[in-house]
Amino acid sequence: MTSRILEDSMTACEPGPGRARVWMVVVAAGAVMGLALGLRHVQGLFLLPVTGTRGWSRELFGLALAVQNLVWGLAQPLAGMVADRHGSGRVVASGVVLYVLGLYGMTRATTAAGFVLAAGVVTGLALAGTAFGVVYAAVSRQVPGERRAWAVGMAGALGGLGQFLLVPATQGLIEGLGWQGALLAGAAAFALVLPLARVLREPRPAAGAQSAPPQALGEALREACGHRGFWLLNLGFLACGFQLAFIANHLPAYLADRGLAPEAAVAALATIALANVAGIYACGVLGGRYRPKYLLAGIYLARSVAIALFVLLPPGPWTLYPFAAVMGLMWLGTVPLTNGVLSGVFGLRYLGTLFGLVFIGHQLGSFLGVWMGGRVFEATGSYVLVWLLAIALGVLAAALHWPIDDRPLLRSPAPAAA
Template identity: 50%
Template structure:
């Protein structure tokens, strides 16, 4: 056979991709899920306001979102391995500097900017790009559900671990230990080292980055998915960061918050896996609308019913099922409409909207609490946004986009 003839790109095994990808997401998402546990010890020790802490995590989320498309584009172009290694090193550095920061500005630079950039290279956009390139389309939604479930398990596993580290070592040393843990992403990244770039099949349209972006941003379905994902970020990051303080303000023991965050992670394992499985059988837009509507109902019940440890645990369990269950269907729809060639980059742009919502959710939580002494306004805003997201996902069209035939070479 002539060396110039088209060849089929080598592919990683699905098992290898899922094991390594799931382990990386477990670490990356698990570490960040417990950051709310640091709010009170850090602010009390440093004499900062809650808004100062919340602003740093808001910057983290927006930095994660802004860096996401670039990390995704690099992963699409050069493979995920290099992006994952760089992200792991940044993650470890950010956690160490987070513990050493003595000013709110330095804390924002470490906990916000560095860790946010690190997460863009160690979480879903990059991992899902590898899944999209190496897992068959008929199993793609399921595989994305498995990866998201792994991130959920990391949340369940790491919250009690982080709480124990804070209690045993102090909040600063706990961050140093987590910095060492983040470096475990480096050896795992070798399992996602792609043999060669996955190019479009012979005869398929050759698309540039600019053309891919123009096509996506000109698609109404892409715009609607992006709008819905904004709501997801607003809700989950507000709850994840501010729920512990909300419960303590109402006289509940700190252990209630720790248990609640762990329950969110535990039940999210089942929710994200179920969303991935259902995405193989049902219209993904219906799955997304149901998730957002159920979130609005759950939050409404939580803020209107009497607050007890049991009501907190029920709320955490229900929200856990719905927590990251938007991730597999959202990314699967992007792959279904636009293909996998630029999946990491396009997934990064959708996730940017998620992180803009995260920024507003976590920052407004601290800002409005300091202004009013209550989180009530933000809770009800989360409800209204949930209804909005349920509505905007309904018109999404999941059919592959029509492209002109490739021009002759």
């Protein structure tokens, strides 16, 4: 398996037409996603500083991030539609601007409503334009088929590397500049990647280059909604969102409650992000060789086992870091695999739109994971019930993905012109 992954990497680097362009797209996609998902990944580090400064509860902080995930999910199909119709460059540029405004608004918010608006609504809209839904579609459409799996995996790996680097950087900024200064530094860094939106702009196809008959958006939506596998993907993706959002946002507080130092949470999130670099690249490449639905089922089942062992075993470095490494290997690997199922069944034309619709399930799970984490803790003083629910959802997701019909749809050709 390892040799096959290395073989794909070497093949992708061989001289060939458009090699420089492919690398430009991959690097631009990785940089944008690295900041977008990295700043989201470290939001748990702000929970205790923000609530301590403002006098807010964990439930309120969790509600703001839950709204962020829900808005992100609801806006993702719309962002995908605009990107499919007008190109990904404009959508990414708009998302970058909104992200800067959202981070700045979080530093200025002194009321609960203002914080929910900035951290929840504005940042949620920003993620819809800068995360994998739009970016992966842009990469898939600009890279030849034989390199597509590698390109998606490599872009995700570069994005994961950005997540890893942001964990210690953010903790250092919080300690040196305070949580508000750290957020402002993140906003400034995001403003610097705005020119990369032009790189992700898809070139217009040449006249007469389209060999397949055009498909209307409404027809594509009816086709997807009538496919049983489309709904199974949506339901299964809910478990992914629940597990990731709960762990990323509540793990630092959970570890503090169990008596571990704040440095342990930083190291755990960094371990997740670093392992994610290898995991997402491997999943992207393996998705081009094996049926993604089976890989997805295996990932969800393995996650449940890892969570169960982490909760049952005593807390400490010997349980925390192996758990973080295992979860990191499977952290965002579900995204290129889900993207691969969709493109394999429905094609590339409306990939951004269809992924956005499936992503609603993911973000509904994220909303529940973040909000229920705070709500259950405030009600019971413990996160145990939420951990148990995360385990059960992983087993359910594995069962949902296994029977998906992932064969490409056969469409009737348009009548020949007279």
